[in-house]
Amino acid sequence: MICPSSRAVALTQLDGFIPLAGLYARDRNHVKPGHPSVSRLSPAIRHRLITEQEVVGAVLRDHPFGRVQKFIQEVYWRRYWKSWIALRPQVWSDYLESLRGLDDSLVVRSVENAQSGNVVIDYFVRELVTTGYLHNHARMWFAAWWVHEARLPWQAGAAFFFRHLLDGDPASNTLSWRWVAGLQTPGKTYLARRGNLEKYLAPELIASMSNGLAAFENPQSQPPKLVDKSPMTRTDGRVDTLTLSEGGGLWIHEEDLAAENSSLAKHAFSTVLVTADVDSWKNYAFPNSKKDWISAALHDACTRAEQHWQVSTRLETKAAHGEMILQWAKFHKIQQVVTLRPDVGPLNDSLPTLRASLADAGVGLILIDRPEDLQIRPFATGGFFQFWERLQKRFLQLRP
Ligand SMILES: Cc1cc2nc3c(=O)[nH]c(=O)nc-3n(C[C@H](O)[C@H](O)[C@H](O)COP(=O)(O)OP(=O)(O)OC[C@H]3O[C@@H](n4cnc5c(N)ncnc54)[C@H](O)[C@@H]3O)c2cc1C
Numbered sequence: 001m002i003c004p005s006s007r008a009v010a011l012t013q014l015d016g017f018i019p020l021a022g023l024y025a026r027d028r029n030h031v032k033p034g035h036p037s038v039s040r041l042s043p044a045i046r047h048r049l050i051t052e053q054e055v056v057g058a059v060l061r062d063h064p065f066g067r068v069q070k071f072i073q074e075v076y077w078r079r080y081w082k083s084w085i086a087l088r089p090q091v092w093s094d095y096l097e098s099l100r101g102l103d104d105s106l107v108v109r110s111v112e113n114a115q116s117g118n119v120v121i122d123y124f125v126r127e128l129v130t131t132g133y134l135h136n137h138a139r140m141w142f143a144a145w146w147v148h149e150a151r152l153p154w155q156a157g158a159a160f161f162f163r164h165l166l167d168g169d170p171a172s173n174t175l176s177w178r179w180v181a182g183l184q185t186p187g188k189t190y191l192a193r194r195g196n197l198e199k200y201l202a203p204e205l206i207a208s209m210s211n212g213l214a215a216f217e218n219p220q221s222q223p224p225k226l227v228d229k230s231p232m233t234r235t236d237g238r239v240d241t242l243t244l245s246e247g248g249g250l251w252i253h254e255e256d257l258a259a260e261n262s263s264l265a266k267h268a269f270s271t272v273l274v275t276a277d278v279d280s281w282k283n284y285a286f287p288n289s290k291k292d293w294i295s296a297a298l299h300d301a302c303t304r305a306e307q308h309w310q311v312s313t314r315l316e317t318k319a320a321h322g323e324m325i326l327q328w329a330k331f332h333k334i335q336q337v338v339t340l341r342p343d344v345g346p347l348n349d350s351l352p353t354l355r356a357s358l359a360d361a362g363v364g365l366i367l368i369d370r371p372e373d374l375q376i377r378p379f380a381t382g383g384f385f386q387f388w389e390r391l392q393k394r395f396l397q398l399r400p
Helices: 007-021 042-046 052-062 065-087 090-100 106-112 119-131 136-149 154-164 170-181 194-200 210-216 278-283 288-309 321-331 351-360 371-379 384-396
Strands: 249-252 271-275 312-316 336-340 364-368
Touching: 007 042, 007 052, 007 065, 007 288, 052 065, 065 170, 065 371, 065 384, 090 154, 090 170, 106 119, 106 154, 119 136, 119 154, 119 210, 136 154, 136 170, 136 194, 136 210, 154 170, 194 210, 249 288, 249 321, 271 288, 271 321, 278 288, 278 321, 288 312, 312 321, 321 351, 351 364, 371 384
Parallel strands: 249 271, 249 336, 271 312, 336 364
Antiparallel strands: none
């Protein structure tokens, strides 16, 4: 498995990567079988089995900032995308809306079945579908081929990635596809070039792929028809606080699986419920392998929650979470359901309905933000490097 679905094993994988973090700037772009030059921790980070802060803290314990700056910067790319889309949530809803208008094209289906007619692309499709992972460079090449060579809608490519990637993430995935398509940084598209593939693909891979390289010989950009400015529509997100000193039920979901490692750790909950977002799994057609990975991660979160809070703890990975939460709240007679706020994405989209049904039963829904998310969000008003500069000045103080 590319990335474990338990926090303890993910932390062990992180430990194993620490010595390599110093070589990351040199080696990270190489696409080799098994991907030894990168951490492969993205599924664990995306579902917050481990947090970005833990990852950055761990590499800085063993390396001076200058040696691991590139790695830390990549982790902050994730934080930047999440903050950027949190300020512009309509980018996610517009993407969903545009998906609804797309035809289920035969060409798209044949690419997704590894029958694109290009051996490089078919290799990456098989890797994505069987492992739930692709190296960053492979994601870039694949997306560039999809948009600029095959001239397929970027939204369909993003949906294909989101379905299969174990780290499939509304922010990183949608915005990276927009970036390749030229929507994210107006005037800039990403093109995959033959020389770049030849330089970074491992020799044992390239040997069987030479027939597919011609498609990357002379890439021509397919500029987007319309570049929107994506105005910020959410600047001052509502921040909830816990109103009871103890009691209430803790709801743990797949957007943040380390609640005991958050500000909620000190609160005395009377019960814990861990749910899967099975409606979204169905809507977005997640394959069984991905459902199994998330279910195992939820199970792991449930075990840790039980050990930490020592109260009745229940795991539900089959039924729709809205109905489960309502039943559980009524059964335990709780006044408030407390949870870590899910980021922009499918689970977050389901909250208004959940909030309304809980309110009808006299139960409040309290969404707690991690302070580290709130602190950096205001810095994502412009481009990444502006964000990065501001962060270094204000918080990181990482330079030796
Ligand atoms: C078209 C496309 C789609 C993508 N979709 C996703 C997605 O759905 N989910 C996702 O987590 N990442 C996505 N990425 C970003 C990146 O490819 C993956 O985060 C990275 O490949 C994960 O592998 P790793 O854990 O070995 O990364 P490492 O190189 O070890 O990096 C460490 C961590 O930093 C973060 N990170 C690294 N590179 C990036 C990046 N370019 N952008 C944002 N965060 C980064 C990840 O959390 C990663 O686990 C996408 C990139 C592209 C080009």
